[in-house]
Amino acid sequence: MRKSVLLALLLAPALAAAQETTLRVVSAFGENTQYVKNLEPFIQKLNAEGKGRLQLNFIGGPKAMPPFEVGNAVRTGVVDVAMTTGAFYTNIMPEADALKLTQIPGPELRRNGAVDLINRIWNEKANMQYLGRVIDYTPFHLYLTKKIDKPDLTGLKIRITPVYREFFQALGATVMQTAPGEVYTALERGVVDGYGWPINGIFDFNWNEKTKFRVDPGFYNAEVSLVMNLDKWKSLPQASRDLLMRHVIVHEAANDSWKKVNEEDTRRQAQSGIQVITFDAATAKQYYDKAYEVAWASAIKASPQYGPQMRKLFSK
Numbered sequence: 001m002r003k004s005v006l007l008a009l010l011l012a013p014a015l016a017a018a019q020e021t022t023l024r025v026v027s028a029f030g031e032n033t034q035y036v037k038n039l040e041p042f043i044q045k046l047n048a049e050g051k052g053r054l055q056l057n058f059i060g061g062p063k064a065m066p067p068f069e070v071g072n073a074v075r076t077g078v079v080d081v082a083m084t085t086g087a088f089y090t091n092i093m094p095e096a097d098a099l100k101l102t103q104i105p106g107p108e109l110r111r112n113g114a115v116d117l118i119n120r121i122w123n124e125k126a127n128m129q130y131l132g133r134v135i136d137y138t139p140f141h142l143y144l145t146k147k148i149d150k151p152d153l154t155g156l157k158i159r160i161t162p163v164y165r166e167f168f169q170a171l172g173a174t175v176m177q178t179a180p181g182e183v184y185t186a187l188e189r190g191v192v193d194g195y196g197w198p199i200n201g202i203f204d205f206n207w208n209e210k211t212k213f214r215v216d217p218g219f220y221n222a223e224v225s226l227v228m229n230l231d232k233w234k235s236l237p238q239a240s241r242d243l244l245m246r247h248v249i250v251h252e253a254a255n256d257s258w259k260k261v262n263e264e265d266t267r268r269q270a271q272s273g274i275q276v277i278t279f280d281a282a283t284a285k286q287y288y289d290k291a292y293e294v295a296w297a298s299a300i301k302a303s304p305q306y307g308p309q310m311r312k313l314f315s316k
Contacts, residue, residue: 021240022055023232028067028084029180031060033204034261035224039083039134046247054240056081067179071096075127077229083134085224087163093125094302095310097162099223100140101295102314106133106252114313121306122227129233131226132248135198136255138262139218140164143202143211144194145187148277151215151287159183159195163220166294168196183207198222200258200265208272215277217284219291 025043029035043056059065065073071089073079086096099118102109109115115130122128140163146156154172161177168175178186186192187210195207199218202208226248233241270276279287300307 020052020055021236022057023080023228025056025058025081025083026065026070026073026079027058027061028070028082028088029061029224030063030204033061034201035083035135036061038257042134042247042251046244049247050240050243054236054243062179062181071126071227074227074229077231079229080232081131081226081228083224083226085161085163085222087161087223089126090162093121094299095121095125095306098295098299098303098307098310098314099225100163100220101292101299101311102221102223103316104314106136106255107249109133109313110249112313114310117306117309117313123230126227127230129228129230131228131245132252133223133225133255134251135222135224135258136252137258138198138200138222140196140198140220140222141218142168142194142196142215143207143274144213144215144277145190145210146193147213147275148215151279151283151290156193157191159186159192161196164196164291166298167219167291170290170294180205184210187211199262203265203268208269208274211274213275213277214269217288219288220295 027036027039040058043058047055059079065079067084067088068091070079070082070084071092074082074084075089075092086099090097102114104112109118115132118130122130142158142164144156148156152172153168156173158168158173158175159178160168160175165175165177176186176192183192183195184205184207187195187207194211194213197207202211236244278284296307296311299310303310
């Protein structure tokens, strides 16, 4: 009897270690960005509570994996979890780009059934489990090196991601897609005359040094979320799933902290000399409404099955 107790005590640490699951995590955004800095406390808190059960191992950002390859890496299980934006994996499923069109905050999307719909689509089409949103309350803007006096981008070359491709094209722009790490050089060499990006984050890449104007109002809602390989999600014990989701939901509920980040970046942009281009009230409304009109038309065309459902649940 004593021998069996002793053996159990000796084996306990090994058994605990064997039961601990470590998830490989990557980011589509650089380690120096505010996005990653905001994720670090989430990882630390989860790892502290999950010791012996569940751990997150942050591998890195674009230096570890190109941003536009992250979605497929999650789908195929090369990595387990990624912090990315739907715009970066539209090559897998067009519905991913519609996440930018949410006009209500993450917690409400859980309550109204939108997250359930997202997971039905993500499970089916991308072998992914959508965990939750880590960026919210953050509009996109058009940034320029040349001044415009009306929402007409004819003759201008604008760097894009799929987020605002159709919108900027509808305004007459010539568009080109690049990874964030290539934008500074493109601006410096005059390869592009501007770019789309959220209200925060341009200082992470020093783009403020080459940016002269920001167009207001902002449009859409910057979406950065955590997604997970579906097979890996299913393999987790229920207790580990519950632990992971509890931390995700707490983190998501605190996303209003981005409002302060946005206010600070707006102030810094003004201090750095970036001038704001505004239109009269009627033109500004047309500009804003056109952004959504173009995007939803594209989303519904690409996904006639799910596009209308997403619009109903994502909109105010």
